[in-house]
Amino acid sequence: MEDNLETSLTGNEKAVIVGVLLPGDLPEKLDEQLTELQSLLDTLGVQVTGRIVQKRQKLTPNCYIGVGKVQDIKDLAASTQAKLVVFDHALSPPQVRNLEEMTQCVVLDRTGIILEIFSRHARTNQAKAQVEIAKLEYLLPRLSGAWSHFQRQRGGGSLQRGMGEKQIEIDRRRARERIARLQKQLEQFRKEKATQRKSRSNELKVAIVGYTNSGKTTLMKGLTKSQVAPKDELFATLETNIKTIDPRTRPKILLSDTVGFIRNLPHGLVASFRTTLDEVNEADLLLHVVDVSYPHYEDHIHVTRSVLEEMGAGDIPQILVFNKVDKLNDPILPRILRAAYPGCIVASAVSEKDVLNVREHIYAFFRKNLLTFRLSIPVDNHNAQSMVYRNCLIIEKDYDEEGDHVLFHAQATRATLAKLRNYIVSVEDESFLTDKVESEP
Ligand SMILES: Nc1nc2c(ncn2[C@@H]2O[C@H](COP(=O)(O)OP(=O)(O)OP(=O)(O)O)[C@@H](O)[C@H]2O)c(=O)[nH]1
Ligand SMILES: [Mg+2]
Incomplete structure (x- = not known):
C-alpha cells in the first residue's frame, strides 16, 4: 500500500512555483508567501527555477488559473527543465489532474509539500504514525493515478495517465484500513503519554x-x-x-x-x-x-x-x-x-x-501563582516528606518541640498543596521565590 502512495521527492527536482493574486490581496504579501513556499521547497532540496503570478478576479474550478497562464507555466517549466509545478494554494484533485495534463508536469500544492516535509522529519514511531495518517487522508481523494504516475515517471517510464478503476478502489480500501490501524496505535501512545503527564x-x-x-x-x-x-x-x-x-x-x-x-x-x-x-x-x-x-x-x-x-x-x-x-x-x-x-x-x-x-x-x-504555606508532617511519614522535597520550594525546615513532627515553610502549586492538605498549618497570601533549595536528605 505505502509503495503505491510513495510520493517522496528525490531532492534533485526543479520546480516552478505559482501564486494567484485575488482582488484585495497585496502583491508584497503574495511575494512573501511565495518566498515561504520557496523555503519549504528548499527544505526538501527542490530548486525553484521560476515564479509565475497571476492576477485574477476569481478562481476557476477546472484548473484554478487562466488557460493562457497555464501555457506560460508549461513554457517556463520546459525552458528551465522543471518537472514540478507547485501551487501556493490548495488544489482539488480534479484541478491537479487537469493541470498535470495541460503542463505535462507533476503538480503539487502547498499542503502536499508540507506533508512531505513532515514525513521526512518524523523520527519517532508516534510522529511517523501521525504523519502517515495525515498523508493518507490527503492522498485518498487523489488516488487517481496522479501520484503513482509520478512514481512511474521517476522510474523512467513515460507520463501515463491514471490506473485502473479497480486498482484505485483496492488502494482506497487499503488506505482506509491502514488509517484505522494507525489511529489505534496513536490512541495507545496517547494513553501512555497521559499516564506520564499525570505523574x-x-x-x-x-x-x-x-x-x-x-x-x-x-x-x-x-x-x-x-x-x-x-x-x-x-x-x-x-x-x-x-x-x-x-x-x-x-x-x-x-x-x-x-x-x-x-x-x-x-x-x-x-x-x-x-x-x-x-x-x-x-x-x-x-x-x-x-x-x-x-x-x-x-x-x-x-x-x-x-x-x-x-x-x-x-x-x-x-x-x-x-x-x-x-x-x-x-x-x-x-x-x-x-x-x-x-x-x-x-x-x-x-x-x-x-x-x-x-x-x-x-x-x-x-x-505570582505559587502559594506559600506551613506544614507539619510526622517524622515517620516519609511519603509526605518526600513529596515536599520533590515538589516544593523549601524556605525553612525545622522540628517541633517534641521532635516528632517536621515543620516546613514552603512554596508550591495549588495542585501540590491539595495533596498535602492533611498537614497544612497555615497558608500565606504573599509569595516569593528564592533560589535557596534544600536537597533531599
Ligand atoms: N540570528 C539569530 N538566529 C537565530 C535566533 N534564534 C534562532 N536562530 C536561528 O534560526 C534558525 C531556526 O531556529 P530553530 O530554533 O531551529 O527554530 P524552530 O522554531 O525550533 O523551528 P522548527 O522546529 O523548524 O519549527 C536556526 O538556524 C537558528 O540558529 C536568534 O535569536 N538570532
Ligand atoms: Mg524546532
Whole structure:
C-alpha cells in the first residue's frame, strides 16, 4: 500500500512555483508567501527555477488559473527543465489532474509539500504514525493515478495517465484500513503519554510555541543548556522534547519544545498531531516565540494564535518572545514592541543575557501563582516528606518541640498543596521565590 502512495521527492527536482493574486490581496504579501513556499521547497532540496503570478478576479474550478497562464507555466517549466509545478494554494484533485495534463508536469500544492516535509522529519514511531495518517487522508481523494504516475515517471517510464478503476478502489480500501490501524496505535501512545503527564502533575509546565523556524529549539537549548540541535529548516522539530529548566528549582519547571506552526497548516496534520500537541494543551504557560526579523511577523503571530485557538489552547497565559532582534540592529524596535505588546520580551535566543531574562520572566510568572504555606508532617511519614522535597520550594525546615513532627515553610502549586492538605498549618497570601533549595536528605 505505502509503495503505491510513495510520493517522496528525490531532492534533485526543479520546480516552478505559482501564486494567484485575488482582488484585495497585496502583491508584497503574495511575494512573501511565495518566498515561504520557496523555503519549504528548499527544505526538501527542490530548486525553484521560476515564479509565475497571476492576477485574477476569481478562481476557476477546472484548473484554478487562466488557460493562457497555464501555457506560460508549461513554457517556463520546459525552458528551465522543471518537472514540478507547485501551487501556493490548495488544489482539488480534479484541478491537479487537469493541470498535470495541460503542463505535462507533476503538480503539487502547498499542503502536499508540507506533508512531505513532515514525513521526512518524523523520527519517532508516534510522529511517523501521525504523519502517515495525515498523508493518507490527503492522498485518498487523489488516488487517481496522479501520484503513482509520478512514481512511474521517476522510474523512467513515460507520463501515463491514471490506473485502473479497480486498482484505485483496492488502494482506497487499503488506505482506509491502514488509517484505522494507525489511529489505534496513536490512541495507545496517547494513553501512555497521559499516564506520564499525570505523574508530572505537581510540576509547572511551560510549552514553547510559535511559527516554524522562529527559534523555539534555540531558545529551549539556551534555557535548559541542553544539546538539542537547532536547524535552519522548516519543521525541524516534530516531536515534543521535554526538559527541566533548572533541576534545582522546586516545584520543577518543565519546558517543552514542539512542532512549529505555519499558515494554512493542513487540518489533517493538526488533528493527527494531537498527541504531540497535548503537551501544549496542558501547559500552565506558553512562550510564544516570534521571529521579528521577518517583516510580516504580525501575520505569524496571528497564525499561531489561531492554531492555538483551534487546538483549544487559546486561553492559556502567553508570554510573547520577540526573537532574533540581533538580526535587525534597530534600536527603536524594542520600545515599539513593548508599547504595542505589553508584557512581551524582546530577545535574541543566541544571547545568554537575553535567555536569562526570558528565564526570569518565567520565574516571575510562576512566582505570582505559587502559594506559600506551613506544614507539619510526622517524622515517620516519609511519603509526605518526600513529596515536599520533590515538589516544593523549601524556605525553612525545622522540628517541633517534641521532635516528632517536621515543620516546613514552603512554596508550591495549588495542585501540590491539595495533596498535602492533611498537614497544612497555615497558608500565606504573599509569595516569593528564592533560589535557596534544600536537597533531599
Ligand atoms: N540570528 C539569530 N538566529 C537565530 C535566533 N534564534 C534562532 N536562530 C536561528 O534560526 C534558525 C531556526 O531556529 P530553530 O530554533 O531551529 O527554530 P524552530 O522554531 O525550533 O523551528 P522548527 O522546529 O523548524 O519549527 C536556526 O538556524 C537558528 O540558529 C536568534 O535569536 N538570532
Ligand atoms: Mg524546532
